[in-house]
Amino acid sequence: MKAIEVKKLSKTFKSKTKEKGLKGSIKAIFKPKYQEKKAVNKISFEVEKGEILAFIGPNGAGKSTTIKMLTGILFPTSGEISVLGINPHKERKKLAYKIGTVFGQKEQLWIHLTPYDNFKFFGAIYDIPEKIVERRIEEYKQIFELDEFINTPVRGLSLGQRMICEIVASLIHEPDILFLDEPTIGLDPVIKEKIRVFIKRLNKEKKTTIFLTSHDVGDIEKLCKRVIIVNNGHIVLDDSMENLKYHYLNKKIVEAKMNTKINLDDVDGISILKDKDYNLKLEVDLTKKSISDAIKLLDPDKIIDINISNTPLETIISNIYKETKE
Amino acid sequence: MLTAVKNNFKIMFLSIKYNLMRCMENNVAFMTSIIMMIFNNASFIIQWLTIFALKETVGSYTLNDVMLFWAVSSGSFGLAHILFNGIHKLPDYIEEGKLDAYLTMPKNVLCYVATSSLEPSAFGDLIYGYLALIIFNFSIKNILLYTLLIILGSLIFTSFAVILNSITFFIFRFSYVTEALKEVFLNGCLYPDVIFKRAVKIIFFTLIPSAFASWIPVHLLMNFSLNKFLILIIFTIFIIILAFIVFYRGLKNYSSSNLMGIRG
Numbered sequence A: 001m002k003a004i005e006v007k008k009l010s011k012t013f014k015s016k017t018k019e020k021g022l023k024g025s026i027k028a029i030f031k032p033k034y035q036e037k038k039a040v041n042k043i044s045f046e047v048e049k050g051e052i053l054a055f056i057g058p059n060g061a062g063k064s065t066t067i068k069m070l071t072g073i074l075f076p077t078s079g080e081i082s083v084l085g086i087n088p089h090k091e092r093k094k095l096a097y098k099i100g101t102v103f104g105q106k107e108q109l110w111i112h113l114t115p116y117d118n119f120k121f122f123g124a125i126y127d128i129p130e131k132i133v134e135r136r137i138e139e140y141k142q143i144f145e146l147d148e149f150i151n152t153p154v155r156g157l158s159l160g161q162r163m164i165c166e167i168v169a170s171l172i173h174e175p176d177i178l179f180l181d182e183p184t185i186g187l188d189p190v191i192k193e194k195i196r197v198f199i200k201r202l203n204k205e206k207k208t209t210i211f212l213t214s215h216d217v218g219d220i221e222k223l224c225k226r227v228i229i230v231n232n233g234h235i236v237l238d239d240s241m242e243n244l245k246y247h248y249l250n251k252k253i254v255e256a257k258m259n260t261k262i263n264l265d266d267v268d269g270i271s272i273l274k275d276k277d278y279n280l281k282l283e284v285d286l287t288k289k290s291i292s293d294a295i296k297l298l299d300p301d302k303i304i305d306i307n308i309s310n311t312p313l314e315t316i317i318s319n320i321y322k323e324t325k326e
Numbered sequence B: 001m002l003t004a005v006k007n008n009f010k011i012m013f014l015s016i017k018y019n020l021m022r023c024m025e026n027n028v029a030f031m032t033s034i035i036m037m038i039f040n041n042a043s044f045i046i047q048w049l050t051i052f053a054l055k056e057t058v059g060s061y062t063l064n065d066v067m068l069f070w071a072v073s074s075g076s077f078g079l080a081h082i083l084f085n086g087i088h089k090l091p092d093y094i095e096e097g098k099l100d101a102y103l104t105m106p107k108n109v110l111c112y113v114a115t116s117s118l119e120p121s122a123f124g125d126l127i128y129g130y131l132a133l134i135i136f137n138f139s140i141k142n143i144l145l146y147t148l149l150i151i152l153g154s155l156i157f158t159s160f161a162v163i164l165n166s167i168t169f170f171i172f173r174f175s176y177v178t179e180a181l182k183e184v185f186l187n188g189c190l191y192p193d194v195i196f197k198r199a200v201k202i203i204f205f206t207l208i209p210s211a212f213a214s215w216i217p218v219h220l221l222m223n224f225s226l227n228k229f230l231i232l233i234i235f236t237i238f239i240i241i242l243a244f245i246v247f248y249r250g251l252k253n254y255s256s257s258n259l260m261g262i263r264g
């Protein structure tokens, strides 16, 4: 059995539109106009058990909408979903025992309770015996150094502390799949790193399947072996991280510092990204030209310093976003 | 199945307990809101005292009878806002996409939402209800029967609110209408049935079921009849089931908005 199987899944939102101003509002009362938005458009994919999947795409691509359908929050317009063999909107409660969800932009903790009371409450929600809940809380207390704030009402916590508590709360029942929708949004690098390390460990030790969306390339690069890119409700890429890089790795960036100014023109296979004083930045298309061609072009005798690097993942991804924009 | 029901009740109790703990964080505010509510309700007695100073009876009702309507209504209302106040937040939850957190839990959404909030001043209503009963119609039998009847009343009122608030799944910004209808429901409960015309009575027995939340319970307190009691039980079960059906139908339309804005 796969962890997740999705076939031709679609979600269309219908929303009322109106012309501008009060006049538009009055008009909309008598003659409402509806606009249909295909947030998710016939997507199909599968996720194996134990995978860490990055489900990424530009703003408004349909990522959150997909997660909400997979977790039983939203009813799909059409298509089929099976999560751990369960249809989320038919057996929502049964599924809920087996999955955990964290939405970076929505809270599920009781804001006036302390993290400790929240965890106990979540334990009760999942019908876990109190002794076991307490043991798990103790375990997470060590991992995340919760001591400092475990007895402060959630409303008094910082964003990062709160997010860690959200993650702990969603893991109290040791789910098989963890859905994370932008878990690192707005967090500082130290906490981000802490969360990443933890997710990796969770996946390794408990074999938890991770379904992650994020705009932070660091999350994706450090955690995920497989990427699905969505744009405009469509899947535009479904591949391993390695292939994604490899595919776009036939381009190298050459940055050189020269001792004299030289004049260069674009040649086929080598394009000039930056040419400022003695500093040059070239992009070499390895299918057409080699690195040595580029160095020859620069004239090796005049080079003071040189740096050859891969295209950053961030650039690769944003290029895919742009190319598939329609 | 039975353990599932038991576990659901456990969560409801736990939610209510946590809500109570929250109220008690600020004891002064909590007590003040309760006492204010009792005074607020009591101030309406003056209106009736004035009427009964001029007339012996209204319809066939004495002052004591009229006070039964007040006792039952504020008792049911109070209990509903103590136990199930979350239902009255449903329109906000729907419009702001806040149901997500309830939908990812392995519990009954409606029960869990209902107990997610508690209105502190509702204790004032509940206490007032008991005071009104004790002062004007005291007997041990009355107190026991009254307790049972306000539980039914609170369930009827809550179910009615669920049905109304579920309309928000289909029409946004419907809560103004909902609030107005709840007000009508309450007024229907507070006033003795004899003052209403036939057509209005029919409405209160059907579309806005104040009759079941207040009139029938009051008659049972005045004069117990097994038939009426059974009708009341059957109606309560009926409206609870209807509330669940309407809510779950509405839930299919839930759109989980990504609300981050400050202005509504």
Ligand SMILES: Nc1ncnc2c1ncn2[C@@H]1O[C@H](COP(=O)(O)OP(=O)(O)OP(=O)(O)O)[C@@H](O)[C@H]1O
Residues within 6 Å of the ligand: A013, A014, A015, A037, A038, A039, A057, A058, A059, A060, A061, A062, A063, A064, A065, A066, B255, B256, B257, B258
């Ligand atoms: N409740 C809703 N009602 C109407 N339209 C919606 C609703 N939720 C989402 N949409 C629309 O559906 C599309 C996809 O939204 P979604 O939230 O899934 O995007 P996303 O990929 O999560 O984006 P982001 O990275 O910004 O979070 C967007 O165009 C959005 O405007």
Ligand SMILES: [Mg+2]
Residues within 6 Å of the ligand: A063, A064, A065, A181
């Ligand atoms: Mg999103």
